[in-house]
Each structure stands twice: as structure tokens, then as C-alpha cells.
Amino acid sequence: MTDQRVNAEAELELYGALKDKEPPKEPRSQWRDVWDQFRKHKGALIGGGFLLFITLAVLIGPLIWTVDAKQLDIRNKDMRPLYTLLWDSTANTSWEKPLGSDNLGRDILATLIAGGRASMAVGWTAMILALFIGTAIGVCAGYFRRLDGPLMRFTDLFLSLPILPLLLVAVTLFRQPLRANFGPETGMFILIVGVIGITSWMQTARIVRGEILALKEREFILAARSIGTTPAKIIRRHLLPNVISPIMVSATLGLATAIITESALSFLGVGFPSDFPTWGKLLSDAVPRMEEFPERVMLPGILISLTVLSVNYLGDGLRDALDPRIRGR
């Protein structure tokens, strides 16, 4: 009798531990978790916000500030930005040109927006191109064992190329034919995006290959293969969604490097044609007269640096948010 009761109590205790003490939480999706973790990283949040702001500003900006960036206005040249009035009330300023005008009277706000458009377009396109090449090579090397050796040797070879000198060589030497075929601006765009993309895919390829090698041995891939899924479908349905997080992190790094590289090329004088503004070009054009007009150097420089800084912080936050080992801590 007592034995039975003790048993029953013990059983109750045993199963009691299995019972839920609180009502079950609602199931949460993975991306909800990611977002919650991402929100904790203040720098990443601010960085993401700023990147969004800059992208929107260069996209919508020309609709709001409708001054043509190439419009010469030689009578109103060399104007200072409005904020110089704070310490110098005699400065040559005008509400028509809130950030002043350059030595040919072009409106600086408008050229900054146009330059940002070019820089961001180059950055995004080159990053997407590099990501595409890197992912393709990484997936092929990781998934097909026969391709692994040759493709990785190829990647190593590319990693030991001197990138900046080669970029300079390629851009200087192929400027003329591409300009002749596609027009001065499109030709340069294709060339710069192409060379940056072709020379910056290696890190992505390495990371993706490593991830794919580990994923390939998991059971769900075995299951997919045993029901007769073709390799192409395994890669698309099962492998690619699982390597999306390292790809996203290297995408942010790629965007930052692409913007800096484009500006560096423009700065060295091998970038876009002289009447086509980009941030790097605006900066380098302003260097000779920076003593009189420091804002013409500072504004594009600050914009480049802030954009790259925000992209770097965004990447930092994404890395934390997309890593399930760190998430939830």
C-alpha cells in the first residue's frame, strides 16, 4: 500500500519534470531570431540605417534636388557652403547652392549626389559580380570532388596576383577600346566593375567551399541524393540556402572594398572620364585647391568614409546575427 503510494509519487515526480510548466512559446522563424540579434548590435543598426539612407539619397535625391550636376554656371563659381557663414559672415554663399559650387560653377550638392550614384552603382554591381563568381567557384569546388583541386589552385593563383598594380594596368590599358565600343561612361563602368569583380571573388570562394564541404556530408544531403535529386537541384534547394549567411557577410566586405577601390582608381586618375563625377574623382579634383576650399575635399571624403564605415559595422552585426552559436546569448 505505502509502497504503491511512494511509487505513484515517484512517478508523478518523474513525469512532472516532463510536463511543461509554462505555456509553450510561439514558434519563431529563423529570420526573426536573426533580426532580434541584429537589433542588439547598435553599431550595425546605425550602419545599416546610414547605408539605406545613402542609397535612397542617391536614388531619390535627383528627383528632389533637381539641379543638373553638369550644369556650368560660371558667374556663380567658387561659392562656399552655407555653414561657412557661421564663422565668416562675408563668405561668398547663396541659398541657391547650399553646399557651394566648384571652379566651374557646378552645384556641389548635385555633383555629390551624382557622384554617390556612380560610386554606389559601381560598388553594388562589382560586389554582386564578385559574389556570383565566388559562389559559383566555391560551390563547384566544394561539391564536385574532381573540380576541387584545380579550382582551388586557380583561386590560390589569383590570391597571389598583385591586385592594385594589376587593376591599374588593366584600367589604363583597356580604356580606349571599351570607350570606343560602349561610349565613355558605359565603357568605363563595364571596365571598372569587371576588373574589381574579377579580382575580388577569392575570399568568397574559399569560405563557400569550406562550408559546402562540411554540409555535403550531412544526412539531409544524403537523403536528398538517395531519392534521386540531381546535383543541380541539391545545390539550389539544399546547399545554397545553407551557405547564405557567410555569403552575406562577405558581401558587405566586398561592397566596402569595391567602393574604396573605385575611389582609389578615380583618385589615381584612371577612373571615369573627367566630366563624370564619382566621390573619388571629386576628392582628387579638389586636392590642388584644398587650402582655399577644404570642403570640396572633406565632403566626398567624409561620404566615402562614412559609407564604408557603416558597411563595415553592418557586416560586423550580420556576422554576429547570422551565427547561430552567438545568437541568443
Place this chain on the structure above:
Amino acid sequence: MLTYTIRRLVLSIPTLLFISIVIFLLLQLAPGDPMAQVPLTVPPEVKQQMREALGLGAPIHVQYWKWLVQFFWIEPQVFVDWLTRDSLLLGWLPDTNLYNGQLRVISWQTRSPVMDIVVQRLPQTLWVVGMSYIVGILIALPIGIYSAYRQYSLFDQAGTFISMIGFSIPPFFSGVLVIVIFSVNLGWFPSIYDTTHVVTDWASFKVQLNQMILPVMVLALQTTAQISRFMRASMLDNLNQDYVRTARAKGLKESVVVLVHVLRNSMIPIITVIALGVPSIFGGAIITETLFKVNGIGQLLLTALFANDLPMVMTLTFIFAILIVLFNLIADVLYGVLDPRIRYD
């Protein structure tokens, strides 16, 4: 270890050959004529003869082979001759006289051997770039150590922020910035690096120091940002290890634990990072050299590019490639030497 080093050395030969072929073909594909600057009054036949005199008439593979022989066979001979004749180190050896007048790699701009010009320009680059790298490392290591030791402290947060900024400000902006601040507004340092300046006494040494500060500062900012991050991460990895607890339990002083036990272990990956960064600093120096008008290798490459001087461009780019391959190898070998846990065999 020795077999590994030898294997890597042998393997680097095909890598370098491949890179040289890539660069060569890229330059061959390029349009642009070295005779573009020659006056229009020169008749076309003469121009053609001038082209052939520069070695442009031969088929591509012959041109490539000639460059290869010149770079890998004749230039080393010149170098050995110089070593045994004029250098302090090996000057006591009898003259070798290996080189007797064969054609060397000739620059189209100056019609003088490319390597002679490179040797003239190299000290400038090495002074500025090497000094900035050393300064950057010397600043970065203590920052990394301290911010790892006091993780999430105010110092650590500030260090993270500053290194993020160091990553994000491109050298062409930070360079302009320091010129505006220190050279234009404060007038402390010159903005142009005078390469003809010779150090003879204390006053001229101070001038040299003054003109080096700005370019070194710009380059060192980037080095510091990168290496202090790596140092911090590496220290953090090691600070939580069991051997640290053991060392503390033995009653060792905190300074000994951190600066001897932990530091020595965390320096292993850092040294390879430092070795890997050397070639990239040469690349980054192109911009800094342009900005401060340093008459170095990067500036030489740029002017050669604009002047369509293909042998010069080819040789310089290839020298950069050699640096990358060499320092990759050094990094890998050092890693094996320093860390007995790593076995390559």
C-alpha cells in the same frame, strides 16, 4: 620542415611563371603603341624599324621567352657582379664578371635598364613603407594586448571604434586630411617628401624625420587598425585557456602570466599576419606615394603606365607578385617553425 620549405619553394616556380604569363598576355592584349609619342614627321617605315628595335616585331612567345631570360638569367648575373665588385658584404670576393653586355630589360621611357631604375627608387619606398609598417606594429601590439586583457572596457570600445575608422578611411582621404591639418593649418610638417634630401648631421636628420612623419602616419594608421584587431582576437583566444589558469594558480605575477605565457602563444598567428601584410602594404603605398610625391616604386609604376612603358610595368608588377608569393611562403614556414603543434609533413 626543410622538405616542406623546399617543396613550397619548388611549387612557387610554376605559380610565378603563371603570374608572369598572365601579366605578359594582359600587356600584349593592350592597345597602345610605344611610338605614339614619336613626332608625326617620322615616316612609318622608320617607326616600324624603331618598333622592331624595341623587340616588338617578334612573335609573342619569343618576346615572352626573351623577357624571361633577361629577368631570370641576365639580371641575376648583373646583381652577382655588383655584389662581388661594389657591395660591402661580399666585395672582398674576386670579381665574377658574369655579365658581358647582353641585352637587359630596357625601359622604353628612359632607354636604360629597368632594374637600375628600380634599385634607385627602392630605398625611398623601403624607408617610408618599412618605417610605417614597423611603427604601425609597435603601436598595434600594446593596444591589442591591453584591449583583450580588459575586454569590453572603455579602452577596448574606443580601440574597436578607432580601428574600425582606420579600416574605413581610405589612405587617399586620410592622407589629404593630415596634409590639411598638419601641413596647411598648423604648418608643422612639409606635405611633399623630398627624396633628394641627404642626412649628414643632426639638423638634416631632423628635416628627414619631419618629412617622414606624415606619410608614415597615414600608412601606419591602416596597419595599426588591422594588426591590433588580430592581436586582440588572438589574445582573447588564449586568455581563456587552461594553461593560463594553471599559471595563475602557481602564483605567477599577473604581468608574467599575460606578457610571457599568453603573449608568446598569441604571437604565433600575429607573426604570420604581419608577414602576409608586407606585400599589401607595398600596394597601398602606391596611393600614399602619389599623395606625398615620394619618388618610390609605386610612383614609378604609375608614370610607366601612363607612358605606355610596357617592360617597366611588366617587371614592376612581377616584382610585386614575387613579394606576395615570397611572403606567403615565409608566413607558412614561420607558422610551422613557431608552433610545434603544426606539422606539415
